[in-house]
Amino acid sequence: MSVQMLSSGTPGWVRWANAHRKWLFASPAMIFVALLIIFPLGWTVYLSLTDAEGSVRAAKEFVGISNFIEVLTDTDRFWPATGRTFAFTAVVLIFEVVLGMATALLLWRPFRGEKWVRVAILLPLVATPVAVGMMWRLIFDPNIGLANTVIGWFGIPPQPWLAGQATALPTTMFIDIWQWTPMVVLILLAGLTSLSDEPQEAALIDGANAWQRFRHITLPLLMPTVIVAILLRGIDALKTFDILYATKGKGGGSFHEVETLNVYAYGLSFDYNDYGISSTVLIIFFLIIVGSMWALTARRKDAA
Amino acid sequence: MLRRSVIGTSLAVVAALGLSACGGGGGDAAASKTVRVTLANHVWTDNIKKALPEFEKQTGLKVQVTQLGEDQLSDQYNVKLNAGTSEIDVMMYRPLQEGRLFAKNGYLADLTDKTKSNNEWDWADYQAGPVAATTDEGKVVGVPIITEQEVLYYRKDLLKKAGIDNPPATLDELKADAKKIKEQNPGVAGFVARTGKSPAVTQFSSFLYSFGGDWSDGSGKSTVSTPEATAAYKYYGSLIKDEGPANVSTDMSWPEAMAIFTQGQAAFYTEASSLYKNATDPAKSKVADTVAFAPFPAGPAGSKPYNIPSWALGVNAASSNQDNAWKFIEWATSKAQTLENQKAGVPSARKSVWADADAVSTYPKDLVEAMNAGEKGAVGYDRPRVTKVAEAREIVGQPIVDAITGKDVSASADTANAAFQKFLDDEKK
Numbered sequence: 001m002s003v004q005m006l007s008s009g010t011p012g013w014v015r016w017a018n019a020h021r022k023w024l025f026a027s028p029a030m031i032f033v034a035l036l037i038i039f040p041l042g043w044t045v046y047l048s049l050t051d052a053e054g055s056v057r058a059a060k061e062f063v064g065i066s067n068f069i070e071v072l073t074d075t076d077r078f079w080p081a082t083g084r085t086f087a088f089t090a091v092v093l094i095f096e097v098v099l100g101m102a103t104a105l106l107l108w109r110p111f112r113g114e115k116w117v118r119v120a121i122l123l124p125l126v127a128t129p130v131a132v133g134m135m136w137r138l139i140f141d142p143n144i145g146l147a148n149t150v151i152g153w154f155g156i157p158p159q160p161w162l163a164g165q166a167t168a169l170p171t172t173m174f175i176d177i178w179q180w181t182p183m184v185v186l187i188l189l190a191g192l193t194s195l196s197d198e199p200q201e202a203a204l205i206d207g208a209n210a211w212q213r214f215r216h217i218t219l220p221l222l223m224p225t226v227i228v229a230i231l232l233r234g235i236d237a238l239k240t241f242d243i244l245y246a247t248k249g250k251g252g253g254s255f256h257e258v259e260t261l262n263v264y265a266y267g268l269s270f271d272y273n274d275y276g277i278s279s280t281v282l283i284i285f286f287l288i289i290v291g292s293m294w295a296l297t298a299r300r301k302d303a304a
Numbered sequence: 305m306l307r308r309s310v311i312g313t314s315l316a317v318v319a320a321l322g323l324s325a326c327g328g329g330g331g332d333a334a335a336s337k338t339v340r341v342t343l344a345n346h347v348w349t350d351n352i353k354k355a356l357p358e359f360e361k362q363t364g365l366k367v368q369v370t371q372l373g374e375d376q377l378s379d380q381y382n383v384k385l386n387a388g389t390s391e392i393d394v395m396m397y398r399p400l401q402e403g404r405l406f407a408k409n410g411y412l413a414d415l416t417d418k419t420k421s422n423n424e425w426d427w428a429d430y431q432a433g434p435v436a437a438t439t440d441e442g443k444v445v446g447v448p449i450i451t452e453q454e455v456l457y458y459r460k461d462l463l464k465k466a467g468i469d470n471p472p473a474t475l476d477e478l479k480a481d482a483k484k485i486k487e488q489n490p491g492v493a494g495f496v497a498r499t500g501k502s503p504a505v506t507q508f509s510s511f512l513y514s515f516g517g518d519w520s521d522g523s524g525k526s527t528v529s530t531p532e533a534t535a536a537y538k539y540y541g542s543l544i545k546d547e548g549p550a551n552v553s554t555d556m557s558w559p560e561a562m563a564i565f566t567q568g569q570a571a572f573y574t575e576a577s578s579l580y581k582n583a584t585d586p587a588k589s590k591v592a593d594t595v596a597f598a599p600f601p602a603g604p605a606g607s608k609p610y611n612i613p614s615w616a617l618g619v620n621a622a623s624s625n626q627d628n629a630w631k632f633i634e635w636a637t638s639k640a641q642t643l644e645n646q647k648a649g650v651p652s653a654r655k656s657v658w659a660d661a662d663a664v665s666t667y668p669k670d671l672v673e674a675m676n677a678g679e680k681g682a683v684g685y686d687r688p689r690v691t692k693v694a695e696a697r698e699i700v701g702q703p704i705v706d707a708i709t710g711k712d713v714s715a716s717a718d719t720a721n722a723a724f725q726k727f728l729d730d731e732k733k
Contacts, residue, residue: 163553
């Protein structure tokens with residue numbers, strides 16, 4: 001049925017509905033999603049402008065942007081947490097993309113036992129992050145953990161790992177890299193499989209070596225996929241919570257060793273019941289994520 | 305035709321989703337036959353759950369128990385009570401941790417009349433300290449169910465091997481004994497205790513009081529950098545740093561510290577008495593047959609352990625089933641149930657039960673002696689008495705972790721003192 005087939009006797013609203021059907025069909029889902037996002041976001045913005053604490057139902061006063069001033073001038077918790085969030089994200093992203101790319105290239109060409117190797121590599125991905133955190137916490141225990149036993153075999157003295165003020169953050173980065181590199185492998189492998197063989201063969205005939213073929217043919221062709229992987233992992237890494245919370249607990253440890261913005265905001269609302277400040281941190285954090293995403297997607301359009 | 309049905313279906317789905325979202329908030333009929341009880345993981349909870357069928361038979365009510373770990377329980381209350389839920393009737397809560405906050409937020413129903421209505425149940429039977437902790441501005445808001453004190457856990461075999469006849473009576477002796485044992489037994493720490501900034505605060509409190517310090521004075525002035533308090537921080541920190549396990553973590557709460565002790569890797573351990581089963585139960589502890597208990601060692605100001613109600617039962621103010629909720633509390637805290645629980649190893653807040661010789665017959669003898677000895681100098685709180693306890697604990701706990709990691713304790717105590725003063729002033733406003 002198309003617009004032309006409607007007779008002149010059709011009521012106006014049916015005509016209107018017919019002309020705008022793509023909006024009409026999509027609208028229930030769009031309205032639902034919008035409510036689901038706009039309401040919590042609006043509520044958080046509202047709370048961030050008040051001095052809500054104790055209970056969100058308690059009387060609260062509108063305090064304007066004073067929460068934002070307080071948070072943005074807080075060099076004790078907020079800025080260090082922001083720094084850690086970015087350091088964590090940058091380090092894990094670099095390792096995950098480089099290792100992921102290397103592994104994906106290794107798995108690209110068919111070989112014997114390929115299936116088993118792929119399954120083994122993807123295993124960390126399907127484990128629950130909290131369980132992963134607990135597991136590594138036991139392995140990295142400074143006194144009874146496996147990690148110190150193993151490095152002891154090579155004559156390396158025991159390390160504090162998660163217990164050390166300087167070593168805690170790098171150790172959690174390691175855990176994140178261990179868990180999430182497989183996801184990058186998966187995405188890049190899908191990208192690699194869809195590449196056509198012809199440019200590679202042409203380069204081979206022209207006498208290009210393996211590195212040249214990777215650098216000048218595979219990588220540029222794969223770039224859009226790489227950007228997708230960076231985008232997905234980057235946003236996730238910025239928001240990492242479970243691994244950090246499971247290994248170091250509230251406040252990211254006694255010295256806030258692994259306190260990122262997410263952990264900080266959680267502590268503000270669930271331990272301090274300081275909903276105004278907590279919402280402010282979340283809004284700023286949200287803007288940071290949106291900003292990073294925007295920067296990366298802009299980059300992706302360039303690449304594509 | 306097809307098109308219309310698609311629109312219809314999507315609308316129906318949206319409507320259904322919308323309705324189910326609203327569904328959660330609605331309460332059921334005024335007095336439901338089901339009492340919804342939220343409890344923490346604890347020996348007390350296990351015992352009560354076993355006895356539940358008896359209550360259900362007596363009253364014809366049904367009890368629905370939700371059982372959670374401490375942290376999850378706190379988060380659950382934060383989310384649900386904040387939203388004004390009526391889904392919780394009875395709640396197990398920590399009077400010293402959340403009591404003031406919950407009372408201030410109006411989450412806890414006023415139980416004053418109910419506690420006075422039943423002479424057989426007997427509110428006057430409750431110890432004064434715990435009652436004070438569950439009373440807010442003259443109103444009773446909870447019934448204390450579990451009390452605890454700090455005591456010294458130690459290993460008989462290691463002391464004997466070191467030629468030490470009696471457990472340390474003073475903190476100086478404790479340090480000397482711990483040092484001796486650590487030197488004698490490679491791989492075994494002389495002492496272990498909680499090290500996490502916030503979890504350590506409660507177990508550090510007895511050290512603070514025994515050194516003659518406190519968190520604040522009566523007029524709302526912070527006192528965490530007085531010479532006494534600073535000495536206590538220094539002592540606790542150096543005891544763990546010098547005589548504790550190698551590479552000690554600064555994140556330990558009781559499960560981690562208890563694990564080190566029960567794995568046989570430490571000689572002394574200061575901890576809440578209510579957790580003793582973890583050390584004496586052979587299924588959980590490698591040192592079950594060599595663990596012993598002693599009163600908290602005396603400091604310059606004597607032996608002043610905390611003696612506190614760690615858990616209480618309250619009624620959710622938003623519950624529409626408050627009378628039945630009270631029936632559950634009345635039963636769970638009755639003299640008979642309390643005695644049963646106390647026999648199973650949960651120290652109660654009822655005077656009559658403590659007077660009953662039967663009640664402590666199953667306890668290690670030295671533990672009962674330690675608790676009785678501690679009673680004299682005991683302090684009724686183990687953390688700052690404020691509304692935002694979690695935040696306060698982090699402030700006054702900072703010098704503990706600074707001391708453990710060998711930082712300048714005096715400077716850290718001064719910083720904490722200034723921060724805690726600001727915190728107290730803010731709360732007064």
